[in-house]
Amino acid sequence: MQYRRFGKTNLSLSVFSLGTMRYLGSKEVAQQTISLAVELGINHIETARGYGSSEEHLGGAIASGSVSRDQVYITTKIPPTPDATSMRRYINESLERLNLDYLDCLGIHGLNTWEHLDWVKAEDGCMHAVQEAVIDGRVRHVGFSTHGSLELILAAINTDLFEFVNIHYYYFFQRHAAAIERALEKDMGIFIISPADKGGKLYTAPSKLQEICHPFTPLELNYRFLLSNSRITTLSVGPATPEELIEPLRIADSVDKLTQDEIEALQRLENQLSLSLGADKCSQCYACLPCPENINIPEVLRLRNLAVAYDMTDYGQYRYGMFENAGHWFPGMKANKFTECGECLPKCPENLDIPTLLYDTHEQLKGKAGRRLWG
Template sequence: MHYRRFGRTELPMPVFSCGGMRYQHAWKDLPAADIPAANQRNVETIIERSLAVGITHIETARFYGTSEVQLGSILPHLPRQQLIVQTKVEPTANPRQFVETVERSLSLLNLDYVDLLGIHGINTPDHLHWSLRAGGCVEAALKLRDQGKIRFLGFSTHAPTSVIEQAIASGQFDYVNLHWYYIFQDNWPAILAAQQQDMGVFIISPSNKGGELYNPPDKLVQLCAPVSPLVFNDLFCLSHPQIHTLSIGAAQPTDFDEHLKTLPLLAQAAGLLPPILERLEAAAIAALGEDWYRTWHQGLPSPAETPGNLNIPAMLWLRNLMLAFDLVDFAKSRYNLFENGGHWFPGARADNLANLDLSACLARSPHRAILPQILAETHDRLQGSPVKRLSQGG
């Protein structure tokens, strides 16, 4: 395993982390006695495999269903000083509720302290205010730190980059969990801001949210040769020293195997990546046209600025991925999450597009004349049954 200094925490962070979002038995709280033995054993073998390959960072969250209680049956039997344990708790307007939830997490994990506590989902200005205001969640968390119940404080986020940068600029956080990978690079300014603050940088779900790379389309496999799309994406992320660890949301012990192929290639990244990146860009330009490829994102409104709350930037992003790389299943799953994703994936589908006047909100786009038709075609291709977030049981 390779390790990187996790910013000012000084923790030796493995470049892969064991994420706890996909191995749990259920997405609701259950007592340990109600966990099927086979599922609990699967979690145990995942943790055993993680530690055997040097992945010492185990990451979960209060609202990952039975994840914490299942880990709580395992962690007390492991060498605590060799582990980096992280859990996450959502921000609330009532800091007392936040503290009670942290205490609940510690109880379920069967630990006296966690190394990393993340404020889970600073996704909106309100979440940021609840966290940073006098007497808010950050102040409450720092008191927990003084009590020895947490070592370092960070936050996770699906927010617009501007909100992430505000959180980082506060100077209150030791690390950040955020999205950044080949198909989504918008948050690079936030990563650079985190580097300036000497914060740890943890990349959320690069294989799943990065294009469902455990099951990639043939076109993407060919474009990424001689490595798999998953290994390419790992190399792409880890070739940037500002990034310290990538989450592996393992559902079974073998889910680490493909990622581990990345490690001996890290020293070769400077030679391996450029031809793959050139092929990916060429394929995107061939599918989309160079003018669209370079300018599609310019002048687009946010969902809050758009009639019907349409998330036009995300719709067009998904369309681009579908056409350029055949990421059809990924695009459909994300598109049909609209309206069910809440502040984690904001916006609405374009079911009512024919009744919306988008002329004002599209006025700044160089493609304003053709965008209504493109949006209609995108909706026709991607619409399907509504999808829920995993934490909603879907």
């Protein structure tokens, strides 16, 4: 296992962090997963108030001695609140569930909207309680996680209130590269959220994608794309069982620059995208927004890109089903809400027939609606 400095926190974190959103089952499985993670070199465990019984399971592992407090750094995440009183109570509740006197890191969980950012910046908002907790030692370091827009993320980083950021960024979604660059300029720790799942459901990659990536697996190639970037501190790995830790951590020492073979595999992916989509490829410039019908056109067309080029239809249906069902965690209407108003057409530098592509994407990806595990 390799370790990297987590920005201005100066914590030395393992390049893989144990995320606990998926171990919502028995206490015994959770404790076995935590114990194996530590044994394999993971020294950072991330949980959240909203992850079911995750905080209690981790707290139980600490209380039982199956994991020693001095072996791990612990982060929990709490959603933004409009007032300090609620945040003060939430911090105390999390500490109690975790059997801790202090948190190494507290993340504002889901800083996803401009209203959330207003709450954070307000003089009597949630950060007032967070800063109290920092002063009295209950919290050592403060950051935020986000599913928000690039513009919102940059604005949050620029408040200088935070020491780290949890962010979506993968080979198949590079929109937030500018946020990573800005976080680096601010000496913030950079934590990549869910590279296996949100990054493309790469643990069940379609055969076409596997063939293009060979001799690497798609999951391995995505991990290497991230680990080779020295600006990134740590990647979340979220096993439901101890056994699911084994495959990702096989490359926990592979943090050097990409090899020539890996570069060629990534180039094959790029070539396939261009070849499969031709003049219908959306290059993700986001110039088409805002949409009057609140359709997240670039994200819809990104999912179409992946489905057409790599047969990533299962992933596309999984993410597309979140529209209209996940609130501010995945905002936007489904593509069948378009009205052919035509506002997006003159904005597109590639002259895409956006209404036709939206209709096509909806027909390919409509399916069972998805929901988050909480909220």
